Amino acid sequence: MRLEASENGKNEWVKDRYTIGLDFPNLPYLIDGNIKITQSNAILRYIGRKHKMCGDTEEERVRVDILESQAMDFRMQLVRVCHNPNFENMRLIYLQQLPKSLHLFSCFLGTRKWFAGKKMTFVDFSMYDILDLNLKFLPTCLDLFPNLQEFLTRFEGLKKISAYMNSPRYLPKPVFLKMAKWGTQ
Template identity: 55%
Template sequence: MTENSFCGCAISLTRTAQNPRARARPLPNSAASAPHFEAQSAAHSCCKMAMKLAYWDIRGLAQPIRLLLEYTGTKYEEKFYSCGEAPNYDKSCWFNEKEKLGMDFPNLPYLEDGGTKVVQSNAILRYIARKHNLCGETEEEQMRVDILENQAMDFRNGFAQLCYGDFDKNKPCYNEKLPGALKQFSDFLGDRKWFAGHKITFVDFIMYELLDLHRMFQPECLDDYRNLRSFLDHFESLEKIGEYMKSGKFIKTPVNNKMAKWGNRKE
């Protein structure tokens, strides 16, 4: 839902409330004696504002968040920022407004949920996951979530350095070390369906994105890791995820922003 269409919804609701024909008939004494705030609360619940996720018009750090929002059936709208073309890669669309957003640490991506504003991609994922009990149930599951959340970020940062750095020079070294990193993730997953255990958690959304990007980068990289391939299949078979991936909202490419050496084009 776009910002304009949401405003249109709000206007429509306001007009309905002002229509004399839409006025409720007098309530019986028993109902009339109920606290007025209950009716207001119910009306507010029905018209709860959608969350707003803001990021560049790429996959990047926002893709696991989008997947989690879709999986949980959360109403949200997206605000996209576009980086300029070479050689300057102008980002003024973001820098001109970042300090006006009223955030302690303004950054992309950010999430707005009513009056709540959250930055940092993992903090956003946890914020959404807590609402749906997707942070692990047992102490062991929560420990595995904590470990993988940080290990996955290290893995992602290494890939980002490759994509945005001296790609041709560093690619051979990265490819040499990649099997070792993937084996660690494969061993950590073991025979589990999901990385924390029997139930999906928010780190599965992070790992799906990272593994999917790497099979785009090097299609044969998962050939020796059957459990990682099965994990990807399980994830894509989730009903809401499958529907999202087939929709026009899903961003397949670009993966990275325009100054990157890999994944910077829409295909």
């Protein structure tokens, strides 16, 4: 399995992107044998199915489906703020709404160990990422949500995640491209 992103270098990507057989040439992409996928969520869902991380019961699968879309909406709110020419004004509006959004995620997680249930699913990766991103944006944002803090700690405590985060390959920033008003350094 090969997952490619910007490490290929921009010039190489621009030159090769239409020659590797991707339906929609884009970064990131994943090539797993004959399977070729672009789009982050499609890649995550594929990996989730392959490793039986999409929920075991219908209730868990529904929770995964809901959370996958909700996490993307939540991420896109912050993306729009950070790429808006009127960043400071949009930032203030986002910060006013942030506790309500986090409260909903906190209620959805409840007392569960993972967002869909007892076992980790692929959406836990998305949720970790967006919660971590919001912590970088506002370090105190999870102060009122101990279950979300515990989720982050549990996720980071996983053996392979911890090893990766303690390796030189882990790059906590930048989180956005250079044209963003925040998260570029």
